[in-house]
Amino acid sequence: MDKKRQRVISIIDIFNQVYCDADCTLHYDNALQLLIATQLAAQCTDARVNLVTPALFQKYPDVYAFANADELELQEAIRSTGFFRNKAKNIIACCQMLVKDFGGEVPGTMEELLKLPGVGRKTANLVLGDFFGIPGIVVDTHATRLSNRLGLTSQKDPYKIELDLEKVVPRENWSSFCHQLVYHGRAFCTARSPKCSTCPISHLCPQKI
Incomplete structure (x- = not known):
């Protein structure tokens, strides 16, 4: 060897x-929450993201709520995670694509995840590994x-x-x-x-x- x-x-x-x-130190209940939390964690600590997401996921309980979110309101909700303007734009666009192309569900392949706005290999691998059980x-x-x-x-x-x-x-x-x-x-x-x-x-x- x-x-x-x-x-x-x-x-x-x-x-x-x-x-x-x-284990993953981000808090989430489903694939969508993990996907969004991971996007918020870019250039931000997981601890800070975990302070933001409870209220965020209550305000936006599903993919449709995020897809139809007012961008300025979403910016304010995630402001403390940094780079909030770009993150809000990507999250909304990501969820709109999930609704349009994936039936509102987070896909379970690298190829499909990388099509989503704001999703790179780090985010995709985390979602695949921690939610879908794909190493x-x-x-x-x-x-x-x-x-x-x-x-x-x-x-x-x-x-x-x-x-x-x-x-x-x-x-x-x-x-x-x-x-x-x-x-x-x-x-x-x-x-x-x-x-x-x-x-x-x-x-x-x-x-x-």
């Missing part, structure tokens, strides 16, 4: 013990930082990182591994002051070997 892949499997074994309950590599800031530090990629482009991780992470672990990277990135492998001395996978990190 490739040494890098074997090292990843060893990392996953430890992650499964330390972060056994790692996907979600490349966020944590995955980018940690995969480079761990020597799993030397790329900065999210799609190239996704392809590199697909080669070394077992497919059945794609979604869970990315959630675990988020947890590990927050707990130990922080951007500015990584806690290498207490990191449970420090012996598997090239920067410590």
Whole structure:
């Protein structure tokens, strides 16, 4: 077995013990809510999004409510997540397309999800993995930082990182591994002051070997 892949499997074994309950940190009840929450999370913390979405999903309870939303009202409802004008425009257009082309349902394939306004591979992979159970590599800031530090990629482009991780992470672990990277990135492998001395996978990190 490739040494890098074997090292990843060893990392996953430890992650499964330390972060056994790692899951998406966005709050949602259905595919549409996850899709919208993920769009709101761009350049915004999940914690902030979770403060906004309860009232948002009460005001706009389904895809039709979002599709027919007043853009200025929606902007105000999501203002604190940042980039609210562009997000509101994309959310409305996205839901209008869901109504027009997908019978009001969130589609379950990468190809179809990428047709939706405001939806990129990160959002699509998260929806596919967490709602539809289709494994996907979600490349966020944590995955980018940690995969480079761990020597799993030397790329900065999210799609190239996704392809590199697909080669070394077992497919059945794609979604869970990315959630675990988020947890590990927050707990130990922080951007500015990584806690290498207490990191449970420090012996598997090239920067410590």
